[in-house]
Amino acid sequence: xxxxxxxxxxxxxxxxxxxxxxxxxxxxxxxxxxxxxxxxxxxxxxxxxxxxxxxxxxxxxxxxxxxxxxxxxxxxxxxxxxxxxxxxxxxxxxxxxxxxxxxxxxxxxxxxxxxxxxxxxxxxxxxxxxxxxxxxxxxxxxxxxxxxxxxxxxxxxxxxxxxxxxxxxxxxxxxxxxxxxxxxxxxxxxxxxxxxxxxxxxxxxxxxxxxxxxxxxxxxxxxxxxxxxxxxxxxxxxxxxxxxxxxxxxxxxxxxxxxxxxxxxxxxxxxxxxxxxxxxxxxxxxxxxxxxxxxxxxxxxxxxxxxxxxxxxxxxxxxxxxxxxxxxxxxxxxxxxxxxxxxxxxxxxxxxxxxxxxxxxxxxxxxxxxxxxxxxxxxxxxxxxxxxxxxxxxxxxxxxxxxxxxxxxxxxxxxxxxxxxxxxxxxxxxxxxxxxxxxxxxxxxxxxxxxxxxxxxxxxxxxxxxxxxxxxxxxxxxxxxxxxxxxxxxxxxxxxxxxxxxxxxxxxxxxxxxxxxxxxxxxxxxxxxxxxxxxxxxxxxxxxxxxxxxxxxxxxxxxxxxxxxxxxxxxxxxxxxxxxxxxxxxxxxxxxxxxxxxxxxxxxxxxxxxxxxxxxxxxxxxxxxxxxxxxxxxxxxxxxxxxxxxxxxxxxxxxxxxxxxxxxxxxxxxxxxxxxxx
Numbered sequence: 001x002x003x004x005x006x007x008x009x010x011x012x013x014x015x016x017x018x019x020x021x022x023x024x025x026x027x028x029x030x031x032x033x034x035x036x037x038x039x040x041x042x043x044x045x046x047x048x049x050x051x052x053x054x055x056x057x058x059x060x061x062x063x064x065x066x067x068x069x070x071x072x073x074x075x076x077x078x079x080x081x082x083x084x085x086x087x088x089x090x091x092x093x094x095x096x097x098x099x100x101x102x103x104x105x106x107x108x109x110x111x112x113x114x115x116x117x118x119x120x121x122x123x124x125x126x127x128x129x130x131x132x133x134x135x136x137x138x139x140x141x142x143x144x145x146x147x148x149x150x151x152x153x154x155x156x157x158x159x160x161x162x163x164x165x166x167x168x169x170x171x172x173x174x175x176x177x178x179x180x181x182x183x184x185x186x187x188x189x190x191x192x193x194x195x196x197x198x199x200x201x202x203x204x205x206x207x208x209x210x211x212x213x214x215x216x217x218x219x220x221x222x223x224x225x226x227x228x229x230x231x232x233x234x235x236x237x238x239x240x241x242x243x244x245x246x247x248x249x250x251x252x253x254x255x256x257x258x259x260x261x262x263x264x265x266x267x268x269x270x271x272x273x274x275x276x277x278x279x280x281x282x283x284x285x286x287x288x289x290x291x292x293x294x295x296x297x298x299x300x301x302x303x304x305x306x307x308x309x310x311x312x313x314x315x316x317x318x319x320x321x322x323x324x325x326x327x328x329x330x331x332x333x334x335x336x337x338x339x340x341x342x343x344x345x346x347x348x349x350x351x352x353x354x355x356x357x358x359x360x361x362x363x364x365x366x367x368x369x370x371x372x373x374x375x376x377x378x379x380x381x382x383x384x385x386x387x388x389x390x391x392x393x394x395x396x397x398x399x400x401x402x403x404x405x406x407x408x409x410x411x412x413x414x415x416x417x418x419x420x421x422x423x424x425x426x427x428x429x430x431x432x433x434x435x436x437x438x439x440x441x442x443x444x445x446x447x448x449x450x451x452x453x454x455x456x457x458x459x460x461x462x463x464x465x466x467x468x469x470x471x472x473x474x475x476x477x478x479x480x481x482x483x484x485x486x487x488x489x490x491x492x493x494x495x496x497x498x499x500x501x502x503x504x505x506x507x508x509x510x511x512x513x514x515x516x517x518x519x520x521x522x523x524x525x526x527x528x529x530x531x532x533x534x535x536x537x538x539x540x541x542x543x544x545x546x547x548x549x550x551x552x553x554x555x556x557x558x559x560x561x562x563x564x565x566x567x568x569x570x571x572x573x574x575x576x577x578x579x580x581x582x583x584x585x586x587x588x589x590x591x592x593x594x595x596x597x598x599x600x601x602x603x604x605x606x607x608x609x610x611x612x613x614x615x616x617x618x619x620x621x622x623x624x625x626x627x628x629x630x631x632x633x634x635x636x637x638x639x640x641x642x643x644x645x646x647x648x649x650x651x652x653x654x655x656x657x658x659x660x661x662x663x664x665x666x667x668x669x670x671x672x673x674x675x676x677x678x
Contacts, residue, residue: 098144106150109136113154118162123334126162130155130341132238135227139237142226156344163338163345167352170331171359171420177324178363178423183442185551186326188253190318194456199333202340203463320448320552328356329456336460339467346467347475353464354479357457358393359420361487364450365390367425368443369494386489389482398422437543438498441551447494448554454487491560499564502543503536505572512576517587526597527590529576533569534601540565541605562606570613573598574620578645583652588624595621616640624653628662635669646670 113133118126133155137148194200227237332353339349382390394400399419425431431439461480468476511529544561547553577591595617602611620641626634631653635646650666 325449347472518582578648
């Protein structure tokens with residue numbers, strides 16, 4: 001404003017002085033702003049140029065200018081005609097000038113914004129600049145109702161450019177974190193919430209859809225106070241963020257695995273206390289006069305181990321996440337801060353947020369779930385939705401080439417800049433040891449941390465939906481339905497790898513091959529392969545309990561592991577029966593006896609009901625009793641069995657009861673079923 005005053009005065013033209021008066025008198029008069037220097041300069045220009053009535057455009061202009069001077073001098077020198085001048089006309093004239101003033105303010109700030117390289121700013125500094133500009137736009141809206149389109153477009157350009165560079169750096173950092181992650185638990189408190197993190201504090205002040213009306217402050221129903229009303233007596237609205245930036249500290253990490261220092265202290269006091277130990281057990285020997293045999297005292301180590309196991313039950317609900325997970329959550333919070341301040345780039349921010357989740361999901365799958373042999377099982381471990389999601393991520397985000405191609409076109413080079421190399425698992429993570437159930441603890445931490453991250457995205461969905469442009473909302477809906485919701489589906493392929501190695505299915509097949517199935521009498525004793533298989537399950541259960549001492553195994557994970565192992569065992573049993581060369585009716589009865597014995601013992605080891613694939617085995621055994629006509633219909637109805645298994649039924653079950661032509665007819669029906677699978 002001062003520079004504009006000097007420019008107008010230097011023109012030595014009363015017309016510019018008058019325009020300046022029209023633009024600024026509203027602020028100086030109606031807001032009661034004192035600016036003696038301005039009045040002095042303007043009066044000086046008025047006197048030096050000897051402004052006369054004939055030099056002004058009209059008598060009306062002279063009157064309004066005289067009113068202005070009367071305001072500035074605080075005198076009553078106006079004539080009666082000037083005193084009765086219609087002030088309404090002046091006020092109307094001033095109101096039209098407010099927009100021109102604000103337009104000049106925007107143009108000045110735009111010059112600074114676009115003339116500064118904000119890409120070198122630190123993230124917090126950039127957010128601070130955005131916050132200042134956002135408040136400035138609020139000032140403009142209250143001042144003259146302007147939406148500050150010039151400022152919005154300027155800051156949008158800078159934000160998109162800054163955010164692309166910032167996001168690329170963050171993706172590289174995420175890859176580094178994932179490659180250095182050993183998949184150990186991050187000890188957060190059981191009541192951990194992302195709202196406890198600094199990056200999400202802004203959500204507590206916003207009226208989000210996830211907050212119930214009963215929890216909303218009562219003051220929200222009253223008329224909001226404008227910035228002009230709030231700071232009319234003093235203060236600066238642009239210093240709010242700086243004043244309150246570090247008021248609070250986070251308190252999300254548990255101390256040595258305990259919820260609080262007091263709890264840790266009391267726990268160790270309990271371990272060392274003998275108050276609950278019987279008095280006679282504290283002594284090395286009892287009274288000799290009683291004649292009792294000396295009793296060995298219970299060691300404190302034993303008491304500690306017992307109490308620790310009891311205390312571990314208190315941490316049953318602690319979230320499973322890693323340091324990398326926490327870093328991703330913090331990044332999401334920072335991205336949402338920028339989006340909250342500058343809503344025009346909401347789509348770009350949400351798109352980049354989705355890439356953080358995509359890359360984390362792809363890394364977990366690459367580290368722990370990728371196994372080509374899974375697809376050959378035909379069990380549908382990876383749903384079509386999960387396969388589609390993984391293919392989309394690989395094509396759009398993952399740089400599989402690893403190095404720049406000098407012959408690539410400029411467009412291809414630009415596309416590669418937006419991609420990230422595929423991460424590699426840390427060499428310290430061992431997934432080949434049977435003692436640790438093939439890295440089950442690390443697999444649980446990794447997979448469940450992804451599920452936890454997906455839950456946080458679900459929690460944030462109402463906030464993202466509220467700022468997403470209407471035309472872009474289908475992208476957000478697709479991201480949640482096709483990607484976020486598939487996180488839990490990774491459990492099946494990841495834990496299947498453990499289940500496939502935890503039980504020695506090959507040994508069971510060898511034992512079944514040594515069984516004689518063409519017996520002539522009904523047996524009352526089951527075969528030894530059943531005992532061997534049950535022993536394998538007992539050993540699996542024992543090792544599962546050992547792993548649970550390191551990492552809490554959620555119930556869905558435990559159920560999936562048991563389900564996978566049982567399903568594999570049942571399918572191995574069917575495969576063993578399909579290897580039989582000769583089988584009598586008594587042999588078929590023995591198969592049923594073996595399977596019933598297996599089910600009875602297995603139900604004591606697990607609570608899963610019904611037993612997975614139970615009907616798969618029973619149906620196959622019963623097929624041995626089918627006639628020729630029933631067998632043809634049965635083959636067409638049961639396509640879940642392999643060609644080998646179906647062929648064995650024809651050759652072993654009906655081989656001696658049907659002629660060659662009938663056998664060829666059944667084998668042709670099997671081949672017809674198998675043809676689409678090839």
